[in-house]
Amino acid sequence: MTTSKKGRRLLLLLGYRFNKQKVCDITLTTSKRGYPIILMSGYRLNKHKSRGAKIYWKCSTHLKQGCRAVIHTLEDMTVIKCNNVHNH
Numbered sequence: 001m002t003t004s005k006k007g008r009r010l011l012l013l014l015g016y017r018f019n020k021q022k023v024c025d026i027t028l029t030t031s032k033r034g035y036p037i038i039l040m041s042g043y044r045l046n047k048h049k050s051r052g053a054k055i056y057w058k059c060s061t062h063l064k065q066g067c068r069a070v071i072h073t074l075e076d077m078t079v080i081k082c083n084n085v086h087n088h
């Protein structure tokens with residue numbers, strides 16, 4: 001019983017991760033001003049900061065509208081965290 005419960009949990013977790021990654025189809029591009037931006041699901045995310053190999057991206061409306069959508073990537077643009085929930 002314990003094993004099957006664990007197995008089910010793992011499957012759910014994997015499914016969840018898979019869905020999350022699916023909505024994180026990102027495109028790296030450059031803004032008109034020459035700084036790097038990410039395009040995702042019609043939203044624009046600006047490079048916020050980088051720490052070590054991690055790069056933190058925030059929704060372009062973060063400052064004006066307080067949107068809390070964020071993406072963390074590695075330098076090779078591998079998405080390691082994706083919070084693609086926007087308030088607009």
Ligand SMILES: [Zn+2]
Nearest residue numbers: 059067069086
């Ligand atoms: Zn947003």
